[in-house]
Structures are given as structure tokens and as C-alpha cells.
Amino acid sequence: MLWTIFVVLLILWLLGFIGFHVLGAYVHILLVVALVVLVIQLISGRRSI
Numbered sequence: 001m002l003w004t005i006f007v008v009l010l011i012l013w014l015l016g017f018i019g020f021h022v023l024g025a026y027v028h029i030l031l032v033v034a035l036v037v038l039v040i041q042l043i044s045g046r047r048s049i
Contacts (some may be wrong), residue, residue, distance in 0.1 A: 002041045009034035 013031040 002037050006034045006038050 009030045013028065013034070016026070016028070016030075
């Protein structure tokens with residue numbers, strides 16, 4: 001589930017980086033959130049089914 005959220009936020013960031021200059025700041029905030037979620041998942045080491 002966390003990987004799905006990470007991928008979605010990463011895609012949104014790429015779209016914002018390429019085309020949406022107005023929403024760029026919000027999309028970069030979403031990228032930071034995605035990275036935090038990824039780091040938490042890697043540190044916890046638990047695998048969800």
C-alpha cells in the first residue's frame with residue numbers, strides 16, 4: 001500500500017515538474033511526503049500483505 005502511494009505521488013511530482021508551474025510547490029510537498037513514507041517503510045522493515 002505504501003509503495004502504491006509512493007508511486008502515485010512520484011508521478012504527480014513528475015507531472016507538476018513538467019507542466020504545472022502554478023501547482024509546482026504543492027507537488028514538491030507531495031514528493032517530500034512520499035519520500036518520508038518510503039524512508040519510514042524502509043526503516044520499519046515490515047512487509048504488509
